[in-house]
Amino acid sequence: MTRTYEPNEPIWCAGCGHYGVRNALLAAFRQMQIESHQAMVLAGIGCAGTLQNNVSAYGYHALHGRVLPAATGVKLANPRLEVIAVGGDGDGYAIGCGHLIHSFKRNPGVVYILMNNGTYGLTKGQHSPTADDEGIAEQVLDGIQLGLSIPGSSFIARGSSASPVQLEALIVAAIEHTRAGLGFAFLEVLSPCVTYNDTYPAWAGRMVNVDELADYDSDNRVGAFATVNGLLAENRFATGLIFKQGGSSPERRRLDGGQAPLCDLDISPGSHLSEFHEIMAGYEV
Template identity: 35%
Template sequence: MSFTPLRDDDAEREPTDKSAFTPGIEPQATWCPGCGDFGVLKALKGAMGDLGYTPEEVLLVTGIGCSGKLSSYFESYGYHSLHGRALPIARAAKLANPGLEVVAAGGDGDGYGIGGNHFIHTARENHDLTYIVFNNEIFGLTKGQTSPTSPKGHKSKTQPHGSAKDPVRPLSLALVGGASYVARTAAVNPNQAQEILKEAIQHDGFAHVDFLTQCPTWNKDAKQYVPYVDVQQSEDYDFDITDRREASAMMHDVEDALHDGEVLTGRFYHAPDRPSYGAEKRAQGDLPEDPLAERYFDDDADWERSYDLLDAHR
């Protein structure tokens, strides 16, 4: 392991070979045939390659579930965390070493259920990282239970008479929470998916990507999320993604449409001028200009211990 210095985002970077993000000894993927998770993996590799990253510059933090296996099939620094806990780990890593490009990933149960509180507050604080949520409207790894995004009336092992709950609205939740980049894409639209992930990774702040990933094994109701419509390419939709009110109204329509059988994807909100949490804390002097992670590689570094901060309370 080596320290990754703060990169110059203004420097010209040549694309790298995306195959560098395939592990040298490639593990056999255990996702089911036809699973949308393959689309996330392909889009993420392509995005990192197009942006000129190398595996040593990237940290991928995953949660639990089918989506949690992503870090096993993606060559970079990786951390397979607990259910719903990918975001606090990703936040800490980015604050300690802002030179890393940090990506967190989890499923809809992981991100919008048990990890929902972390999701809201990571968005509120605008941490500089990308959060990909594999949204298949089901708990897949545990064999088909109703999830936070399952539509009302959806029947499953845990809701045999149909869910009585309205589903979570992921895009609206991200916007209300405070995310500064919000988008939705789908595994069946690989070109759009790769471009949206590139934008999310380049964004300086919290970028949330709701990634529709079909589950042909446990959620046949969702089919393949086709046909889909790219709202930026359609003449039927005209809204300003930098206007919070217009974005909110559009997100509400998009989330209604999904459960009416119409899949609308694209970029829905972007606030490029909002400072990230790390930038705010460095400006206040609460974080050192030199990354904390650098101290691990400097034998002469002056370490501050937590017990030194507690002296006043003894």
């Protein structure tokens, strides 16, 4: 009999947007018939980061802001796994923002679901980089603009936990992108924190779904930039599949170059003893 880990039920506040993200991820796994042993979910810190406890898959809880390098390492070690990184806006746009920039640039075959609620939920409501509050003088950081500005970014989308059908479709599209070896799939999800920053009402009327715009072309970076910037200037923001282009992920390049992934190598210490002694002999004086 095969035994699998039974995940806990989430302990988020009633009405938290993160429930919608977890449901959409589970629905996408069901739709694509991805089984527990075929996926790994890695998470950052925060309420968003606990999602990893609530999915039956391999899991890893990274340090605050460090989920993307960990996920990149997993994908390089075993390119056959569906690697899903999840985290919040504090995790991904503040302490972990450097890793986000380099993940766009490096383009590993990782799906990154960033749950944006404009606040640090777990630590009780401090301002995050996406906090939209008249009381602070700083501008809101827009992760879509950021991603579009980095050459090499290959998949950029935004969903909402209030639009479950579209969110599931975007997660499926993101997994398909990584599966095809095209690289990093970034999906920001507007996922309100009903306890410390209830943005459901404020965001509801401001979303413009580019999937429904007749003349929108998600293959065109310059056009996507113009649409995203134009909407931001009107205090609105784009949702849907905003930008997608063919890319080449590092794990795909390694496979194409004939390099076996770590998971297929014999890494038992005994099988490398002679090489080890050879290397050590090189240091002898």
